Amino acid sequence: MTALTTQRVQWLMRRLSRIYPAEIPYRIVGVVRAQLQERGWFDASHLPDRAPDATFGRTWVRQRHSPFVDALLVVATADQIIAQGAKVFDITVPFCDGSPDWNRDPKTGIEIPKQFGLSIDFRHIAGGVDIKYLWELNRHVWWVPIAQAYVVSGDDKYLQALSNLLDSWLAACQYPIGANWSSPVEHGIRLINWSIVWHLIGGSTSPIFDGDKGKQLLDRWLTSIYQHLRFASDNYSFYSSADNHLIGEAAGVFVGAHTWDYWSETRSLRTRAKGILEEEMLKQFSPDGVNLEQAMCYHKFSLEFLLASQLCGAANSDDFSPAYKTRVCSAIEFTAAVMDCAGRVPTIGDSDDGKVFSFVGDGATSPYQSLLAIGAVLFGSRQLKSKLYELGVEEINERLWLVVPETPEADGKSLSTELPVRFDKGGYVLLGRYLHLAGELRITMDVGPLGYNRIAGHGHADALSVLLSHQGEDFLIDPGTYCYNAAPEFRKYFRGTSAHNTVVIDGTDQSIYGGSFLWLRDVVSEVHHFSDDGVKTIVKASHNGYLRLGDPVRHFRQLTFDRDSLELVVEDRFECAKPHRCKLHWHFSPECLLEVDGDGWVATREVGTLSLQMEFADCRESIVVGGDSPPMGWVSKRFYEKQPTQVLVVEGEIRPSSTITTKFKFSPSAPLIQVVGKTMALQCS
Numbered sequence: 001m002t003a004l005t006t007q008r009v010q011w012l013m014r015r016l017s018r019i020y021p022a023e024i025p026y027r028i029v030g031v032v033r034a035q036l037q038e039r040g041w042f043d044a045s046h047l048p049d050r051a052p053d054a055t056f057g058r059t060w061v062r063q064r065h066s067p068f069v070d071a072l073l074v075v076a077t078a079d080q081i082i083a084q085g086a087k088v089f090d091i092t093v094p095f096c097d098g099s100p101d102w103n104r105d106p107k108t109g110i111e112i113p114k115q116f117g118l119s120i121d122f123r124h125i126a127g128g129v130d131i132k133y134l135w136e137l138n139r140h141v142w143w144v145p146i147a148q149a150y151v152v153s154g155d156d157k158y159l160q161a162l163s164n165l166l167d168s169w170l171a172a173c174q175y176p177i178g179a180n181w182s183s184p185v186e187h188g189i190r191l192i193n194w195s196i197v198w199h200l201i202g203g204s205t206s207p208i209f210d211g212d213k214g215k216q217l218l219d220r221w222l223t224s225i226y227q228h229l230r231f232a233s234d235n236y237s238f239y240s241s242a243d244n245h246l247i248g249e250a251a252g253v254f255v256g257a258h259t260w261d262y263w264s265e266t267r268s269l270r271t272r273a274k275g276i277l278e279e280e281m282l283k284q285f286s287p288d289g290v291n292l293e294q295a296m297c298y299h300k301f302s303l304e305f306l307l308a309s310q311l312c313g314a315a316n317s318d319d320f321s322p323a324y325k326t327r328v329c330s331a332i333e334f335t336a337a338v339m340d341c342a343g344r345v346p347t348i349g350d351s352d353d354g355k356v357f358s359f360v361g362d363g364a365t366s367p368y369q370s371l372l373a374i375g376a377v378l379f380g381s382r383q384l385k386s387k388l389y390e391l392g393v394e395e396i397n398e399r400l401w402l403v404v405p406e407t408p409e410a411d412g413k414s415l416s417t418e419l420p421v422r423f424d425k426g427g428y429v430l431l432g433r434y435l436h437l438a439g440e441l442r443i444t445m446d447v448g449p450l451g452y453n454r455i456a457g458h459g460h461a462d463a464l465s466v467l468l469s470h471q472g473e474d475f476l477i478d479p480g481t482y483c484y485n486a487a488p489e490f491r492k493y494f495r496g497t498s499a500h501n502t503v504v505i506d507g508t509d510q511s512i513y514g515g516s517f518l519w520l521r522d523v524v525s526e527v528h529h530f531s532d533d534g535v536k537t538i539v540k541a542s543h544n545g546y547l548r549l550g551d552p553v554r555h556f557r558q559l560t561f562d563r564d565s566l567e568l569v570v571e572d573r574f575e576c577a578k579p580h581r582c583k584l585h586w587h588f589s590p591e592c593l594l595e596v597d598g599d600g601w602v603a604t605r606e607v608g609t610l611s612l613q614m615e616f617a618d619c620r621e622s623i624v625v626g627g628d629s630p631p632m633g634w635v636s637k638r639f640y641e642k643q644p645t646q647v648l649v650v651e652g653e654i655r656p657s658s659t660i661t662t663k664f665k666f667s668p669s670a671p672l673i674q675v676v677g678k679t680m681a682l683q684c685s
Contacts, residue, residue, distance in 0.1 A: 014515060014518060015514070015515070018240060018455050018520065019240050019454070020239065020240070020454075022239070026238060027239075033234075034116075034119070037118070037176070037234075038116040042234065043175075044175065044176075044226060044227045044230035044231065048226075048263050048265050049263075050262055050263065051261075051264040054261065055262075056203055056260060056261065057258040057259045057261050057312070057316050058315045059199040059315060060195075060199070060255075060308075060311045060312040060315040060316075060402060061195075061200055061403065062401050062402065062403055063202070064151065065148075065151055065361075065401075067398075068395045068399045069362065069401075070361035071152040071153070073360055073361045074145060074148045074152050074360045074361040075149050075152060075153055077145045077149075077360045077361075078146045078148065078149030078158060078161075079149075081145060082098075082146070082157075082161050085100065086142045088106055088133055088137050089136065089638070089641075090639075090640045090641055091107060093106040093137055097164075097168075098161065098164035098165065099164055099165050099168035099169070100137060101172075102138060102172040102180065103172055103173070103179060103180070105127075105129045105130075105133055105134050106133050107129070107133045108127055108128055108129055110125075110127045112129070112131075112134065112178060112179040114177050114178045115178070116177065117176050117179065117182040118235070120182045123485065123516075128486055129485075130484060130486040131182075131485070132352060132484055132639075134180075135179070135180075138169075138180050138190065139186060139193065140165075140169075140189075140190055140194065140197070141189070141355050141356075141357060141358050143165060143197050144196055144197060144200070144359060145360045146162055147201055148359065148360055148361070150162075150201060152361075156207065159201060159206070159207060162197065166217065166221060167217060167220075170220045175231070176227070181231065183245075184232040184234075184235040184237065184245070184249045185232075185237065185244070185249050185252075187228045188232050188248040188249045188250070188305070189248060190252070191225070191232070191252035191255060192251065192252055192256075192305075194221075194225065195255050195256060195312070196357055198259060222260065222262065225256060225260050226260075226262075226263060226266065228252070228256060229252075229253055229266050229269055230269075232249045232252050232253050233249070233253050233273065236249055236250070236276070237249060240453050240454055241453075242280065242283075242284075242453060243284065243452055243457060243458070244302045244458075246276065247280050247281075248301075248302075248305050248356070249273075250273040250274075250280070251305035251308055251309045252305075253266075253273035254273040254277060254309045255309060258312050258315075259312070274309075274318070274320070277306065277324070278320065278324050281306055281323075281324050281327050282323060282324075282327060284302060285302075285330070285331050286423070286425035286426040286427075287327070287425050288330060288334065288422075288423045288424065288425045288426050289329075289330030289331040289333050289334035289335075289423070289426065290331075290334050290426020290427060291303070291331065291426075291452075292449070292451075292452040293349065293350075293451055293452045293456075293457070293458045293459060294348070294427065294448050294449065294451050294452070294456070294458070294459040295348065295350045295351065295458040295459060295460075296338070296349060297347075297350060297354065297458075297481075298350065298351075299331070299334070299335065300335070300345075301354050301356060303331050303332070303335070303371055304356035304367070305356050306324075307328065307371070307378075308357065310324070310325070310378075311378075311403060311404060311405075314403075314405050328375075329379045332371055332372060332374075332379070332381075332384065333375075333383070333384075333419065333420070335368055335371055335372060336383065336387045337419040337420055337421070337423075337430060338444065339369075339387070340472050341390065341437060341438050341440045341442075341471060341472050342471075342473075343366060343368070343369055343472075344366070345366075345368045346467055346478055347478050347479075347480040347481070348446060348460070348465075349451075349460050350457075350458035350481050350495075351480060351481045352484065352639045353639040355367055358370075359402075361399075362399045362400060362401060363393050363394075363399040364399075365391075369388070369391065372384050372387060372393075373393060373399065374402065376388055377396055377397045377400065377405075377407070378404050378406075380406070380407035380408050383419055387436060390437065419436065421435070426448060427447050427448015427449060427525060428444065428445065428447065428448060429444075429445045429530065429539050429541075430443070430444055431537045431539065431561045431568075433563045439471060440471065441470050441566060441666060442467075442470070443466065443561060444467040445464070445465070445466050445539060445559055446462050446464060446465045447464065447539075448525060449522065449523060449524050449525065450510070450519055450522060450523035450524075450545075454522070455514075455518050455519065456511070456518075456519040456522075457517035460499070461496055461497040461500070461509045461510040461511050461519070462500035463510055463523055463525045463543035463545060463555075464503075464525065464541060464542075465500040465501045465502045466570060468568070468610065470607050470608055470666060474591070475588060475589060475592060475603055475605065475666075476501055476586060476587065476588065476589075477587050477589050477635060478500060478501075479587055479634060479635045479645070480494065480637060481636055481639065482494050482634070482636035482639070482641075482642045483639070484516055484517075486640075488516070489631055490634075491516050492513055493630065493632070494634075495513070496509045496513065497510045497545075498583065499587070499632075500585065501587055503555055503557075503572055503582060503584050504582070504583040504585070505546045505549065505555070505574075506581050507581060508546075508549075510543065510545030511523050511545055512548075521545075521548060523544065523545040525541055525543040526541060526542055527539065528540045528541060528542065528556075534563075535563050536562050536563070537559075537560070537561045537563075538558065539558065540557070540558040541556070541557055541558075542555060542556040542557070543555055552577075553574055553580055554574070554575040555573075556572070556574070556575070557570065557571070557572050558570070558571040558573070565665070566666040566667070567663065567665045567666075568664040569662070569663050570661070570662040570663075570664070571660070571661050572659065572660040572661075572662075573658070573660075574654045574657070575656070575657070576654070577656060579654065579655050580653070580654050581651070582652055582654045582660070583649060583650065583651050584649075584650040584651075584660060584662070585647055585648070585649055585650075586612065586650075586662075587645065587646075587647050588603050588645060588646045588647070588648070589603075589605070589645065590635055590643055590645040590646070591605055592604065592605055592610075592646065594623065594648070597611060599613065600612055600613035601613075601648060606669065607669055608666060609666070609667045610664055610665070612648070612662060612664055613663045614650055615660070616650060616652050616661070617652070618652055618653070619650050619651060619660075620650070620651045620652065621648065621649070621650050622648075622649050622651075623647065623648060623649070624646075624647045625644045625645065625646050625647070626644030626645075632647060632649075633646065633647045
């Protein structure tokens, strides 16, 4: 048995330990169905007859650009893609004859075997291949700027570029062979981007389909679209796999079946997809709007799928329920609340920088801001509009490339009077001064569960972690994700407890690590107390991750923040019967200058200094920067990129009812008066 086979068997055994008994028949049926499909049963090789009333759906994408769109940026972006290739994470994939090699891993150069797609074990491909690179290339998000360039310039060279890309992809990625037919969520993303491109270039009347060659291209594309609809709906990710993947698969089917309403068979698939989206929206997002995967990137990712479905449905008179819309509204509200005054969202949980769709020239500096812009118009939200105004994003509706039905303000669907600071169901608490304004001091505390659906595939073992920033500049950080499959030790580190601003007991994570996307024990946090008298905010919480130890340990953490003195006191207390080894980590931004200051430490940035003093008997304090064995002292701001950063490690022994006190005091470079923003409507403190 090879090492790769052994690794796969071990992973499967651990994975099986986390599924419910009811899932076993579903898995068996899935394996049998895939084997039969490989032999030609249940496949979609041949198109059904076109429906008598076949039509193409109404557009949910604007086919004209407004004067507020940055047309020069759109054209420059498209020209760069055509000339240099597609940017995928940390590399640019070059083109040959106008297109990339669709079946070759762009990172290693290894060609993925052209075998039945569902038989490819994409988690364990030899040669150090991370299938994420190839999938990202084949999502075709980067086709959209080329289609946008055609809209803003009218230049046929962009149509020709898209024609070449589409023709080569259809030739190289025929159903159901290869890595691009191995994961149905990829089909969902591709269908959505194909729909956007279809509408931007003019749909079935586009010049791209002129002549015999153009008609053949249209017929080939429609064939692949039908096969995409079938593949995604035939292989839905149910049970323990029902996370953002299931939402993405259903969203792709819903949007695709509306865009190309061409076959009677796909209408029932569309109805089923809509039902899945309605159900999963309420399952996967808490009532206060937090995606339960406990990963900010996947909160955005799932929300993009759901918004694409809602907008496409609205354009085609197939609206979603009020409950669905209310939960979407809450999810955008949460996004706005955790976004700092510089427009950044903390890198909590996994992040692969994934996008369902992306438009150039809309004035947003991040996909998160794009969500706020859509939500501000869609729900008539004064709060979201004010947040965007503070971020310098104006003329919101005029900048959007999507057709967003505009809702008047204060019609009962808009958000609450203030952006919340507590998300008890989702698991976050915000503290600070002048939140959302230019002079904000922001503290984020993670009080949520480990992740979603038992496996917690994208969650990190970060219970009770604390982040701190001022004026959009980080001091205490979450180090991020870095990678998924290519560097196992770093993958384990970035997901683990020692990579977060919390406590490690006896050298072990808060949960048991089962693999790159698998935890073997649930971790639940609980908020015991919250109070705010206008000056002091106090939060007390605990988690149960270390109750599994031979001598169970419950970790309690209390935060006390004083708005007047700008002091934050973190008290860590432990309920246990015996002594335990303890490590407390404080991860600082690489932009901080961290130095010893008397019997404490001070971290300095342009906006001010954060001093730190410990009260922990007989502890040892050390700084770790960029360590490899074991990994420690790294931050990843983008997928597959990492850089050294300073981590203060405080080690010692805890005993029953021990308390570790960490006192932070922030001193701004200039006197901290309330910075008057463009609006005061967002002040939450």
